[in-house]
Amino acid sequence: MRCVAKHLQDIRTLARPYIGKAFNSKSLLSLQSSVDQYLQQARVLGYNEGAVAALSYTRSSKILGQLTIKLKMVPPFTIDTITVETTMAADESELS
Numbered sequence: 344m345r346c347v348a349k350h351l352q353d354i355r356t357l358a359r360p361y362i363g364k365a366f367n368s369k370s371l372l373s374l375q376s377s378v379d380q381y382l383q384q385a386r387v388l389g390y391n392e393g394a395v396a397a398l399s400y401t402r403s404s405k406i407l408g409q410l411t412i413k414l415k416m417v418p419p420f421t422i423d424t425i426t427v428e429t430t431m432a433a434d435e436s437e438l439s
Contacts, residue, residue: 346390346418347425353385354378354396354412355431363408363433371398374410382416392417408433 357377361370375398382394394416400409409432417424 358431362431365406365408389419392419
């Protein structure tokens with residue numbers, strides 16, 4: 344579970360510049376590319392045996408700068424697949 348927490352924290356760090364501001368398809372593509380590169384590097388370093396992240400949003404969450412990220416990964420030394428879905432916003436109060 345520590346690897347999953349590390350991946351989520353690192354993805355939050357990558358997403359921080361995008362959260363809380365309205366975004367467009369170009370900025371989302373840039374974020375997705377950064378996340379994909381991070382997951383690839385983490386695999387090379389042995390932090391996962393394979394991982395993919397999908398970004399999603401609603402029309403209103405796009406305007407508010409909120410993202411939902413679904414991370415699916417296989418932690419090291421296991422064959423189990425773990426899927427975590429989390430919503431990211433600039434302020435915790437925006438998530439209700």
